[in-house]
Amino acid sequence: MCPYWLSLCSGAHVLLSQCPRRLIFIQGTFSPFLAEVLLRMHSVGICGSDVHYWQHGRIGDFVVKDPMVLGHEASGTVVKVGSGVTHLKPGDRVAIEPGVPREMDEFCKSGRYNLSPTIFFCATPPDDGNLCRYYKHSASYCYKLPDNVTFEEGALIEPLSVGIHACKRAGVTLGSKVFVSGSGPIGLVNVIIAKMMGAAAVVVTDLSASRLQKAKEVGADFTIQVKNETPQEVASKVESVLGCMPEITVECTGVQACIQAGIYATRSGGTLVLVGLGPEMVTVPIVNAAVREVDIRGIFRYCNTWPVAIALLASKRINVKPLVTHRFPLEKALEAFETTKRGEGVKVMLKCDPTDQNP
Incomplete structure (x- = not known):
């Protein structure tokens, strides 16, 4: 203890x-x-x-x-x-x-x-x-809370807000191809919000088969179970299942190798949003991101998201x-x-x- x-x-x-x-x-x-x-x-x-x-x-x-x-x-x-x-x-x-x-x-x-x-x-x-x-x-x-929104849904607005803020920062819109790294609670809410905002396809990676199954349940189009692949190999798999490199990557683990994979996977001119928090210092292929104009953005919690989340829950646009x-x-x-x-x-x-x- x-x-x-x-x-x-x-x-x-x-x-x-x-x-x-x-x-x-x-x-x-x-x-x-x-x-x-x-x-x-x-x-x-x-x-x-x-x-x-x-x-x-x-x-x-x-x-x-x-x-x-x-x-x-x-x-x-x-x-x-x-x-x-x-x-x-x-x-x-x-x-x-x-x-x-x-x-x-x-x-x-x-x-x-x-x-x-x-x-x-x-x-x-x-x-x-x-x-x-x-x-x-x-x-x-x-x-x-509206009468048709439960207490638990109300409590889940907090993690849901992370997804709303991250997807807004990433610029998810109609037709976006999105890569979500990590299928924990924050990865899952990003899947939900990305699909709600119009993403045409969302691929999710994780170590856990059960969590990837949950990602499918909440709307992920594709899942990839990561084992011993290098970051470049993960990026290649993401491109293979999507049929193209994603314009947007939402990194929800904070793990160095996952951040690296996110940079390699993101299409030139695209956006990588760092949601997961890991070590203070990480090694990343920054030149690869720079010469391909991959924007790297951070998020810190959220702001102005509760009214949006309540409206989505009350209208049953998301579950x-x-x-x-x-x-x-x-x-x-x-x-x-x-x-x-x-x-x-x-x-x-x-x-x-x-x-x-x-x-």
């Missing part, structure tokens, strides 16, 4: 392995005079970053120095509203956008608030997340329900984290409301 301390709630700092069955009920203190809402949490998905913080205590420059509540893929029900809140009321079901700007800086003014260096973000040190019974959050970053493969009550958080760590299934969902364990 990693020695780093985690907290399931404010004031009850425990090692996850020692988490008692009785959990304290609220993270933070509700301030009725602010533009905040108090939420009774319902569904919280476990992200790879949650597991990484649990196991290693850091991701890049974000280091866990004090007890921290995990969880940032979430939905819940409004219990109380601050005096400045007008668009929500008690009883409203909402999806939570975990990133909230702390100040109106140049990035917020330009509509790219995700790049603000002072942004609050759930479960990113030193900011607590929302894996708890009750949680308060900025009302402006809580979005009412994310197959992504949830495991469900656990909050009391079994350790078991849920262990399941995610082992790579079982796709998305593990924790159910925080003991009176409602439904999707």
Whole structure:
């Protein structure tokens, strides 16, 4: 067990392995005079970053120095509203956008608030997340869910937003040929969004046959199980199944060899978007990309995606329900984290409301 301390709630700092069955009920203190809402949490998905913080205590420059509540893929029900809140009321079901700007800086003014260096973000040190019974959050970053969108779909808007942001940055459009590297949850949402945005063909690579099968279920046209191929050989296989080199590659693993394959695979003049985060320093064939004018773009989380995602879910243009493969009550958080760590299934969902364990 990693020695780093985690907290399931404010004031009850425990090692996850020692988490008692009785959990304290609220993270933070509700301030009725602010533009905040108090939420009774319902569904919280476990992200790879949650597991990484649990196991290693850091991701890049974000280091866990004090007890921290995990969880940032979430939905819940409004219990109380601050005096400045007008668009929500008690009883409203909402999806939570975990990133909230702390100040109106140049990035917020330009509509790219995700790049603000002072942004609050759930479960990113030193900011607590929302894996708890009750949680308060900025009302402006809580979005009412239509009646035909479930709590779990609401929680899945967070990873879905990564796909929306990545595909927008990549320029996916009608007729695009797209290569998605990696068939984990983020790879899968990129498949879903790329197809929704009009991609004519999407090919997905992964080591896991079961995950590639899931990619087919959510809309991938072709899959390639990678074994011991070189990056150039992977690129050649991608071109072979598509019948051409893809204009767009979305790299969702962060693995050096996969980034290399992404550069080799992308058509001259195309775009490679780096979504997965791996080592700080990687070796890539940058000259190959440069002389072929392959644009390499990064993404950092997302911005302005919740209204789009809710509209897509409500209209049934996309279906994310197959992504949830495991469900656990909050009391079994350790078991849920262990399941995610082992790579079982796709998305593990924790159910925080003991009176409602439904999707």
